Amino acid sequence: MRELQSGRRRFMTIAAGLAAAPYVRTSRAAGTLNIGVWDHWVPGANAVFTGLCNEWAAREKVELKIDFITTQGNKLMLTIASEAQAGAGHDVLAMPTFWATGHERHLEPVDDVMATLIKQNGKVVDVVEYLGRQDGRWLAVPATPGSQIKPPCGRIDLFKKHVGLDLTKMYPAGHAPDASLADRWTWDTFATAAEKCRQAGHPFGLGLGQTTDSTDWVGALFAAYGAELVDAKGEIRVRTDAVREVLEFAKRLAHALAPDVSAWDDASNNKWLISGKGALIMNPPSAWAVAKRDAPKVAEQLWTFPSPKGPKGRVQPGLPFYWGIWKFSRNKAAAKSLLTYLSLRPQVEKLVNGSGGFDIPGFSGLRDFGIWSREGPPKGTLYNYPPRSDQIVAIAAAPAPTAIANQIYAQGTLPKMVARYAFGGESLARTLDRTESELEGMMRT
Amino acid sequence: MSVIAHADRIQAPPGAAVRRRKSFLRRRSTVAFFMALPLILIVALLVLYPASYAVYLSTLNKTMERFVGFGNFLFLFKRDSFWMVVEQSVIFAVTAVLFKAVIGLVVAHFVHNLPAKGQRKWRGMLLVPWVIPPAMSTLAWLWLFDPSYSAFNWIFAHFGIDPVPWLGNPYWARFAVILVNVWVGAPFFMIMYLAALKSVPDQLYEAAEIDGANWFQKLWYVTLPMMRNIISITVLFSLIVTFANFDIVRVLTNGGPLDQTQVFATWAFRLGIESNDIPLGASVSLFMFPVLAFAAIFILRDINRRGNEA
Structure with a gap:
């Protein structure tokens, strides 16, 4: 009889529990969310990101799982490609440069999120819109971690000694640039400075290989001369005066660079500067940050400042990162909530601080954080890292339709053109013929 | 006859x-x-399925929404860059396999003659x-x-x-990738040839010696014919693996300079x-499949025939 009573009580307890379950708010009440984000190279940056995500997850009662995926060995790109193929994987995945537009069909539009964020954070810069929005629809949310600019980073002492130019005077920290010096900071001046530094035994370290650092600076140079290989309508524009002019200039510049630049990868330029051999590279402040740890004497002399100006303006190479929500995600509402939270000013500032100023937010209203003035030595070395005033941020191969631009970018068409003409013994006509043939192959749909 | 057989089946205890089932289960085969x-x-799951999927992908258009049959292959055949990759892959694979085979044979002889x-x-x-x-x-x-800090250049x-x-000039870069491939692959040839050398009966060498054969004649008329099958299989296997090589080129040159070291896998x-x-990449990676399959059939048939003759 006691057994029977006990059984009845247990049944009643379980039944009551089950009946009340839908009304009990547990830590997983809003479901689970699985996100894959870029594994930041700056120590501690991932911890800041995790902290912010966990705060949001606790507040929203979402069970959150974060995977940090490196871009080393293209692991992030392979993950994107395989998840798109499989139709399964993370709910949210980080996507660099052309990867959001490349997977347009598989991504959940985020116009609602972007409307909120633009209202809060200001306009989105052009390059971020070019790579994140297609046919009037936002495909992904601009991510702060990983978004970067690749401006020149030069040696203050070597420029003073061999070029006669004070970088800290031309682009000081905390003040507007010296108008007269900045106006004279053109690609022509750049080539002259490169030649002087080469003669002094400290050539500029600009790669002409087939990795992104090479493509990015050559892309900025082409854009500064208004040289488009393919225009916004998808028409090939190789045989223009602008392309001929920029190739002639690039040939002159290439001979003033470090030897073997056509074999350089994305680590070569950093090593060149950190070793003390080079007077300038074009890169985010990663080289400076490593030098601060491994070669402090070199780091003390490094100054980041804007790109030189060309006939069509001062163009900075920019590489935005995005967070895309897959269409197959089972928790799109939570994904949108998290991405909105991570893109608001207080969170963005924490992320930028956590990256030591490496990350550049994609919204124009979020480029005034104190970190860039504080970082050093030398103090203010990163003040001019976020683009300001007359600078245009662009990605190589823009404004071509992104499906074509992606191929120009990935196949290193621009640095290959320069290397062929400068070092390959090809005539200008042959280089243009060959490039045109390559571009024709990129037009297939 | 069929009636008898039918009756036999009906009358069987x-x-x-x-x-019959037990005997079928007990058969060695x-x-x-x-x-x-x-x-x-496992092979079906990890090899046949991906291979079939790659074939399927190669028949789709760029956005993977439309079937184009052999359209991707026809497109590739019209591209200069593709034929450049074909040429480089052939140079890379044939040269590397040749050197691996020669070095493997020489080193195997040295090791075989060690105490x-x-x-x-x-x-x-x-x-x-x-x-x-x-x-x-x-x-x-x-x-x-390394372009800037090469240890060889330092010496x-x-x-x-x-x-x-080393990596900045197209010819030196090709030399470098072939050299590394030979360095990695030659020991495989060495160990296969060493095993083959050990299986050659000493009596054959003794007989050749009695006949007055010199070292080259012994190599030519005794060793190489006895190793023929192993050499064929090793070369075939290595050719397939070398044509599919990815990691060495990817790490060393990333296909550069100026795409002059691109091979099928890196280009794909x-x-x-x-x-x-993805469809075009799949087509590039599948291009050598029929060629190598054809070569494999002939080489393996030849080996089989010799095996039967023996």
């Missing part, structure tokens, strides 16, 4: 079917099949390049060939020799993954 079944399933006591140590040491994962060992080679500088653009990756054109 009930235990006969059970006995049946047992062997069941024992190999897990492996067959038995120290031979195991040498065998172990010579296998090291083959045992280390190529992506890792190629990183070490990358440091030796050359001590002797007043100009630095060599560049088009398929990096340029977001």
Whole structure:
């Protein structure tokens, strides 16, 4: 009889529990969310990101799982490609440069999120819109971690000694640039400075290989001369005066660079500067940050400042990162909530601080954080890292339709053109013929 | 006749079917099949399925929404860059396999003639390049060939020799990738040839010696004919693997300079993954499949025929 009573009580307890379950708010009440984000190279940056995500997850009662995926060995790109193929994987995945537009069909539009964020954070810069929005629809949310600019980073002492130019005077920290010096900071001046530094035994370290650092600076140079290989309508524009002019200039510049630049990868330029051999590279402040740890004497002399100006303006190479929500995600509402939270000013500032100023937010209203003035030595070395005033941020191969631009970018068409003409013994006509043939192959749909 | 057989089946005692099933299960071929079944399933899952999927992908258009049949292959045949990759892959694979075979044969002879006591140590040491994962060992080679800090050039500088653009000049870069591939792959040839050498009966050499054969005649008329099958299989296997090589080129040159070291696998990756054109990448990676399959059929048929003759 006691057994029977006990059984009845247990049944009643379980039944009551089950009946009340839908009304009990547990830590997983809003479901689970699985996100894959870029594994930041700056120590501690991932911890800041995790902290912010966990705060949001606790507040929203979402069970959150974060995977940090490196871009080393293209692991992030392979993950994107395989998840798109499989139709399964993370709910949210980080996507660099052309990867959001490349997977347009598989991504959940985020116009609602972007409307909120633009209202809060200001306009989105052009390059971020070019790579994140297609046919009037936002495909992904601009991510702060990983978004970067690749401006020149030069040696203050070597420029003073061999070029006669004070970088800290031309682009000081905390003040507007010296108008007269900045106006004279053109690609022509750049080539002259490169030649002087080469003669002094400290050539500029600009790669002409087939990795992104090479493509990015050559892309900025082409854009500064208004040289488009393919225009916004998808028409090939190789045989223009602008392309001929920029190739002639690039040939002159290439001979003033470090030897073997056509074999350089994305680590070569950093090593060149950190070793003390080079007077300038074009890169985010990663080289400076490593030098601060491994070669402090070199780091003390490094100054980041804007790109030189060309006939069509001062163009900075920019590489935005995005967070895309897959269409197959089972928790799109939570994904949108998290991405909105991570893109608001207080969170963005924490992320930028956590990256030591490496990350550049994609919204124009979020480029005034104190970190860039504080970082050093030398103090203010990163003040001019976020683009300001007359600078245009662009990605190589823009404004071509992104499906074509992606191929120009990935196949290193621009640095290959320069290397062929400068070092390959090809005539200008042959280089243009060959490039045109390559571009024709990129037009297939 | 069929009526008798039918009657026989009807009249068979009930235990006969059970006995037939037992005998079927006891057959050596049946047992062997069941024992190999897990492996067959794994191969089907990890090799046949991806291979078939790659074939399917190669028949789609760039956005993977439309069937284009052989359209991707026809497109590739019209591209200069594709034929450049074909040429480079052939140069890379044929040269590397040739050197691996020659070096493997020479080293196998040396090791075979070493005293038995120290031979195991040498065998172990010579296998090291083959045992280390190529992506890792190629990183070490990358440091030796580094455009700005090459260890080789550093040594050359001590002797007043100009630095060599190992990875900056197309010809030197091709030399570098072939050299590393030979370094990694030669031990495989060495160990296969060594096993073959050990299986050649000493009596044949003794007979040849009595007939007055010199070392070259012994090699030509005794050793090589006895090793023919192993040489064929090793060359075939290595040719397939070398044509599919990815890691060495990817780590060492990334296909550069100016795409002059691109091979099928690296070019397929560049088009398929990096340029977001998976069907075209799949087509590039499948291009050599019929050629190598054709070669494999002929080589294996030849080996089989010789086996039957023996």
